Amino acid sequence: MFAATQPVAKTLEPCGTPDHEDCGLRLTLDRLGEKWTVMVIAELSTGPRRYREIERALSGVTQRMLTLTLRRLERDGLVDRHVEPTNPPSVTYSLTTHGLGFSAITAGLVEWSREHKDVILASREAYDGRGKG
Amino acid sequence: MFAATQPVAKTLEPCGTPDHEDCGLRLTLDRLGEKWTVMVIAELSTGPRRYREIERALSGVTQRMLTLTLRRLERDGLVDRHVEPTNPPSVTYSLTTHGLGFSAITAGLVEWSREHKDVILASREAYDGRGKG
DNA sequence: CCGTATCCCAAGTGATACTG
DNA sequence: CAGTATCACTTGGGATACGG
Numbered sequence: 572m573f574a575a576t577q578p579v580a581k582t583l584e585p586c587g588t589p590d591h592e593d594c595g596l597r598l599t600l601d602r603l604g605e606k607w608t609v610m611v612i613a614e615l616s617t618g619p620r621r622y623r624e625i626e627r628a629l630s631g632v633t634q635r636m637l638t639l640t641l642r643r644l645e646r647d648g649l650v651d652r653h654v655e656p657t658n659p660p661s662v663t664y665s666l667t668t669h670g671l672g673f674s675a676i677t678a679g680l681v682e683w684s685r686e687h688k689d690v691i692l693a694s695r696e697a698y699d700g701r702g703k704g
Numbered sequence: 705m706f707a708a709t710q711p712v713a714k715t716l717e718p719c720g721t722p723d724h725e726d727c728g729l730r731l732t733l734d735r736l737g738e739k740w741t742v743m744v745i746a747e748l749s750t751g752p753r754r755y756r757e758i759e760r761a762l763s764g765v766t767q768r769m770l771t772l773t774l775r776r777l778e779r780d781g782l783v784d785r786h787v788e789p790t791n792p793p794s795v796t797y798s799l800t801t802h803g804l805g806f807s808a809i810t811a812g813l814v815e816w817s818r819e820h821k822d823v824i825l826a827s828r829e830a831y832d833g834r835g836k837g
Numbered sequence: 838c839c840g841t842a843t844c845c846c847a848a849g850t851g852a853t854a855c856t857g
Numbered sequence: 858c859a860g861t862a863t864c865a866c867t868t869g870g871g872a873t874a875c876g877g
Binding site for chain 3: 604606633635636659660
């Protein structure tokens with residue numbers, strides 16, 4: 572009960588310096604900031620999926636964006652792409668070991684978001700409700 | 705050693721559905737995706753700071769972006785803004801209890817990023833190095 | 838000291854059409 | 858099935874100048 576008024580999360584400090592680029596945080600945030608990344612990771616976190624399966628799971632995604640997202644995740648070594656040379660071809664995506672660790676991080680994010688959704692929304696309403704007395 | 709080939713992070717699945725907007729993940733990701741959010745949180749994670757102190761700590765930030773970032777964090781209830789009506793005025797920012805929890809989440813992100821920076825960079829180089837034999 | 842107001846550009850994204 | 862190509866739009870963010 573004493574920590575609330577006096578924050579003590581030293582872990583974060585080294586990345587607030589001018590040298591923050593060097594700590595690699597931007598690499599992660601750039602990926603995370605993209606619209607479909609977490610949902611793709613989420614879909615793959617329960618097992619390998621084919622392109623079409625991911626597309627169907629992510630309501631609203633365009634082929635362009637799905638492919639872009641998958642390519643970037645593959646480039647960063649988070650996702651593995653396997654092509655079965657049938658006709659028509661069958662392409663399967665899965666998380667790498669590296670990607671699996673990433674999915675654990677995002678899982679914490681998802682959980683926190685779900686738990687604090689209402690707090691955030693309420694806070695916004697209160698904030699926006701100012702302007703008169 | 706058995707988990708690497710068969711991912712099992714069920715926690716993520718509910719947010720990959722078409723109803724993903726409802727889980728509040730987007731609220732968190734929108735904030736996180738912004739360029740200066742994590743660095744502001746990082747700076748405040750070790751204690752309250754005045755506007756000018758944050759500005760100096762975040763090399764390269766403009767007043768416009770710093771103010772924008774702080775306002776959005778305040779609106780979401782993550783940061784508290786305290787004005788001391790001196791002349792000239794003194795404004796102090798600090799993490800709320802809510803924000804402190806958020807900083808814990810981002811701390812995990814920072815740590816993971818630092819540990820995997822090299823893996824990501826190497827993976828990119830390997831990926832980009834394709835095109836010939 | 839602590840902001841706000843404008844302008845402007847680049848990047849992320851969506852829509853749509855086409856292909857091996 | 859699994860993409861690629863093109864275009865057009867919207868938003869984030871930097872530069873700069875001004876104000877209480």
